[in-house]
Amino acid sequence: MATGRGRQLSLGRIAGIPVYVSPTWFLVAGLITIWGRDSVLGYLPQLSDGEAYAISFLFAVLLYASVFVHELGHALTARRLGLPVRGVTLHFLGGHTEIERDAPTPGRDLVVSAAGPLLSLALGGLGLLAYLAIDDDSVPGFLVYMLAAANLVVGVFNVLPGLPLDGGHMLRAAVWRVTGDEHRGTVVAARSGQVLAGLVLLLPFALDGARPDVLTIVWAGLVAALLWSGASQALAVGRMRARLPRLDTRTLARRAAPVAPDLPVSEALRRAREADVTSLVVVDSAGRPTGLVNEAAVAAIPEQRRPWVTIGDSAKSLRQGMVLDLDVRGDALLKAMRETPASEYLVVDAQGRVYGVLVSSDVDHALAAR
Ligand SMILES: [Zn+2]
Structure with a gap:
């Protein structure tokens, strides 16, 4: 969603695609490191505090490496289908692939959108298989298990059918394909994204009953706000594009x-x-x-x-x-x-x-x- 390059660090090119990291990533990597310590010690009580922090940080880095694989899925598929890719950016809640999609067909849009979550789900599945072969009281066992779970969550979350998520792009492409009306696809997928934002806000209460954890509420609020603003922005851009034929x-x-x-x-x-x-x-x-x-x-x-x-x-x-x-x-x-x-x-x-x-x-x- 971020388009400006002003405060992003360039990591150079990977597979020919420019890669950037937003400074907000360091903030979240720090938070994951601090919050993750308790989980690490819960699984591996034999570790020292320092070791627990180090493993927690390693998890944060590997988590973003798998987010990067997800984005690379979008980017390489887009390039293969002839859509120019401007770059991949990793930011605090995940990643974003900038693709010039001025005149895509619904079919191409569907394939490009599906490629990312498919890779996340595949990584999650492979991780679970690997976990079965590793001793679960070991550091690699813990990391593989956590990463498999995280990739499955990323994969499932991203196929939820609402813009700005990948699933929203897929829904938009499907409605566009069926009705032949690109604008209707955008409106349906953006509205669905707004509904999803509302559901995410209610999620902590659905999971934990009347008194959910404050941290869970804050996270849900943040994710809901991002979904809502992404969906509303998609709706506004879609409406603007629908008015373009008037410009005669x-x-x-x-x-x-x-x-x-x-x-x-x-x-x-x-x-x-x-x-x-x-x-x-x-x-x-x-x-x-x-x-x-x-x-x-x-x-x-x-x-x-x-x-x-x-x-x-x-x-x-x-x-x-x-x-x-x-x-x-x-x-x-x-x-x-x-x-x-x-x-x-x-x-x-x-x-x-x-x-x-x-x-x-x-x-x-x-x-x-x-
Ligand atoms: Zn994606």
Whole structure:
């Protein structure tokens, strides 16, 4: 879920995939080491305190190594299916694989999502088999048993059917496949993630009755909060993506009137009213567009000064990137606007003729409207 690289430590590349560790990992490794001491001594009472801490820390490291195997499952499967992988990050509650999934098919999404939990469950199963062959009063016996159990928990937890978990991605892909509607898949899986968050919050009470351990409640609260925020974020992104088809330059562009740069502002505004348009494009003597007039900038000129200021002075010169084709839409339109941020863009037709002006705030409104 973390996308910024600012405070992450790079571990270099493993199997060609960049690996990062978030500093929060050290905090959790420390907590596991402290909390784990009692469990270690419970199983292996012959150990000293120092030895118990060391084994507890070793468990924390091996636990994250198995989380890394889980993430590597996602990453290598994605790469194999032709989806570019930006990297794997280990953070305090597990890991995250960043995959560029701009135009995946539901089938590919399903396979990539399932690969991680499948590896965790396989590690857990192998661990249990190995445990049967090892003396359970030994350090390796304890570690293998704990890691097997942890991997089974990680595997089972991650296939729970709600976003942002792997199981949520699988549910999303399945609904998408069945209905042919990607957006519906996202909504169903995100809502299901919110329900899961609620259930996790109730879990301590279901397990321990009316008076559960405070630590269990804190953990459940933390996991529930992360699930809830992940699910809600997935829902918001899904809704935004569903609105992208509305972003059609042809319908969003305002009609514009051409004006010469030496025209007084008051006269330019009169012509706009006369032509019943809300935008003005400054053109040179050959009729070629050279600038766009910002509505707010013109409105800020006091009424009595408008006859004395030319429209060319209050216009913004056209820069590269401020001219958009009439048929740019959706994602491509947002991308073009991000590359060249401006309050207005000139829209031209296939022949390069002025069609109108696209105002950035109109695009924002189209995205925000329900
Ligand atoms: Zn996963």
